[in-house]
Amino acid sequence: MTSFMEKQPGWSVTKSACGMETAFIADFTHNATDSTPVISYNAEYDALPGIGHACGHNLISVCSLTAAVATATAMIEFDIPGTVKIFGTPAEEYGGGKIKFIDAGAYEGCDVSLIGHGSYGQTHASARTTAIKNFNVEFFGREAHAAASPWEGINALDAMNIMYASVAALRQQLMPSDIVQCCVNQGGTVPNIITGYTSAAFAVRAPTLGRMNELYDKISNCVKAGALATGCKFKISILDTYANHIPNQVLAARFRDNMIRVFGEKMLSIDEDYRTGITGASTDQGNVSWVVPSLHPMFNVDNPYGAGPHTKDFAKAAGTREAHDSAVLTGMGLSVVGVELLLNPDLLAEVKAKFDDDINKAKGELTSSVNSIKSFADLEVTE
Template sequence: MLNSKKRQDSNAIITVHQFSIAMATTETLLESDGFVLVLHADAVEPGSREAREAREVSGRSASPPRYLAAISACVDQASASLWPLNRHIHDHPELAFHEFEAHRRLTAFYEGRAIGSGNHSARWTVTREAYGMRTAWVAVYDSGRAGPVVSFNVEMDALPGIGHACGHNLIATASVAGSLATAEVMWQHRLGGKIVVFGTPAEEDGGGKVCLLKAGAYREHGADVSLITHPSTTTPSAMMRTTAITNFMASYEGRAAHAAASPWQGVNALDALVQAYTGLSMLRQQTAPGDIIQGRITDGGAATNIIHEHAAGEFAVRAPSKRRLAELRQKVDGCFRAGAEATGARLTLDERGGYADHIPNRLLACAYSRYWNELVRQDPAVPDDEHIPDDLDVDDARGRTLASTDQGDVSYAMPSLSAGFRIPSIPVDGSSRPGGGPHTVDFERAAGTRIAFEHALRAGKG
C-alpha cells in the first residue's frame, strides 16, 4: 500500500495515515520535491468519522494536534536516559566513519528499550555495522500491521579540532526521542506501520546517507519518508533548504627547470593553478546569488628557484540546486582548463564527492510546524520568535541556508523533513559579541548544555 518513487515521477504516491507527528498532512498535493502525499481522508468515504479524524490531524481543525500529549509524555519519560546518552556523545567526539563509541552507545540504548508494557510489549530489532559500514546501524520497530514506514536519521560524527560544533549529538537526541515517541504511540493505539532508525555516519566528510542510499538501505526497509532536525542559532524553521555542493582536487603536472638558469625549459604547474585561481576570482563577478566557489592551494611547489612541476588545490562549488550546480561547475572547470591551455601543464580533476540540495516536503513541514507551535504555545517561558510561521512561503524564505548536508540526497529519494531548531550560543571568551553558529567553538560548548538538550527534545516531540 505504501511505496516511494523517485523524484520527478508524477505517479509517486505515498498514502499517509494519521498516527504520526510528522505524518499529519494537510491535503493531496504535488509537491515541489516531486512527490505526492495523499491524505488518509482521500481514501475513505467523505463525511465519515475516518475522514473527519484525518482532517483533524491535518491541521484543518483548531483542536490540539492529535497524540501530542502522549508524545510529550513519552519523550519526557525518556529524558532521564537520553540526557546521559546525549552528553556522552558530545563529550566523546569522533570523526567521520570512526564513530565507534557513538555506535556502541546508541545501539545498546535501542537494544535495552521496550515499546509498551506488560506481556505484549515489543522490542527494537537492532543491526550493528550495517550495509558495509562499521559505524552504520539500523533499529526497527514493526507493528506487524500495514501502514507507513517512517525513517529517522541519527547523525554521530564530529568536526576535526572542535568536536561537536555542528551539534550532531543533539541531532541524534532529537531523532531518538522522535522514534521512541512514535513507536510508543503506535503501540498504545494499535496503529499500523513501521519505524526505521538509521545510524548515519560521516555527514561532515564522506556522506553516510549517500552510502546508505547507494546500498539500498532505505529501499530495503521500504521507507516512505525521512525525518531529521538540525540545531542552529537562527529562528526555528520546518522548511530548511540547503545548497548542493561538489568537492574536488585540481592538480597540474608540468616540467621542472632551474628558475634562473633555464626557465624556458620548464612548464610551470603553479602558474597554471594561479591562472585558474585568478579565473575563478573573475568568474565570481558574474555568478548568480547563492553561487559559491571556495578553494585553497595545497601544493604550491618546493622552492623558489625552480619551475614547479607539480601544483594542486582543493576546491568546493555550491549552488542552490543540483541543476544550477551543474551549470556553475561547467564554468568552473573552464577556468581550470584555461590554466592548462595557457601554460601547457597537464590538468587532473579528482572528484571528492558532494551532496544534493535539500528540498523540504511542504506537507511534512506543515505538520511539524503545527506540533512545534503547539508545544511553544503550551510553554509560557518560550519567546514568541520560537513560533514557526504559519505561512510556509515565509518559513521557506527564512529556512534557507548556504550549508550543505547529505540529507539533501535523501530528499531526492523520498519526502524529507529537515527542521531547524535554535539553541543559545554564548561566546567562550566571555565577550559581549553574539555567540557563534555551527562550526565554531562557541557552538560546540552550547551543544553540550542542558538547555540545548531540552530544545532537541522539543524538536523530537514535533
C-alpha cells in the same frame, strides 16, 4: 547509540550497516504488514576536525533517537501498526554517509525521512539547503632548476595561479546565491625548483542541483585555462555531490502546527518559513529528499557565545543542557508527525503527492536524469 537502542524494548540493531563500519540501522515493528507505513529517522554524529561538534551533530542524534523511541512508545501504547527505522548515518560533513545508504537501497520501502538540525535564530520547519559538489584539482608540470634552466620546466604553480585568477574574475558574473570555495593544498616546495605539481580543493554550491552543475562547468573551464596557458596537464577528481534539500511542505506544515498546538512554540507562517528558510550550507539529507519525502527542520540552539555553526563557540553551545533540551523538543515534534502518518493514510497520500510534484519540477530543471545524483563515486580525468 547502538548500546542504547539495543536496550529499548522491541528494537533490533544492525551494526556496520551499508558497508560502513560506523553506520547502523535500528528497526522497530508493531503488527506491521506490507501496507503499513514505514517511518525513518536519520541520526548524524560526525564531528569537525579540531573543533568537535561545532555543527551540532550530537544534537541530531539526540533529536532522532528521541523521535524514534517516542514514536515506538506511542505505537505500543495505542496499538498503532507500522514500522520505525533509525538510520545511523556517518560522514555527513565529508563522505556522504546517506548517499551510501541510498546506493545500498536502505530507503526503499520507507515512506518518509525525518531529521532535525541545530542552528541559531528562528526555528524553521522547512529548511532548504544548497547543492554542493566537492572536487580536487591537480596540475602536473615538469620540474627544472629555477635559476639555471627554468625554460626546461612546466610550472604547475603558474597553472594554479591562472586558474585561481580566472575564478576570481568569474565571480563578478556569478549570481548572488552562487558559492565558490577553494583552498590550495600544495603549491610547491622550494623556490629554486620550478614547481612540478600543485593541488587544490574546491566546493561549489548553488540553490539547485541544476545551477550547481552549471557553476561546476564554469569552474572547470577556469581549470582548463590554467592548463592550456602553461602546458600543464590536469585532473579533476569529483569527491561527492550533495543535492539541494527539497522540504516536503505537507510534512513541514504538520510539524509547524504540532509545535504550536502541542508544545506551545512560536513558529513562522508556513509561507514565511519557506521563504526565509534557505541556508547556504549543504547536507546529504538533500540527496535523501530526492528519493523519499523529507523533513529537515532547523531548531534554535541558544548560544551565549554569539557564534554560529562550524565555530568553537558553537561547539560549546551544542554541549549545553539547553541545547539538548531543544533537540529533545524537536524530536518530540517529529515523533508527533510520525505518529500522524501512521494513523492517517490520507495525510501520507498527500505527502507523497507533494513529493511527486516537487521531484518532477526539480527533474525538469536538470539537463540530465535525476538518477545522475546517485552516482557519487565518479572520477573525471581530463588531459
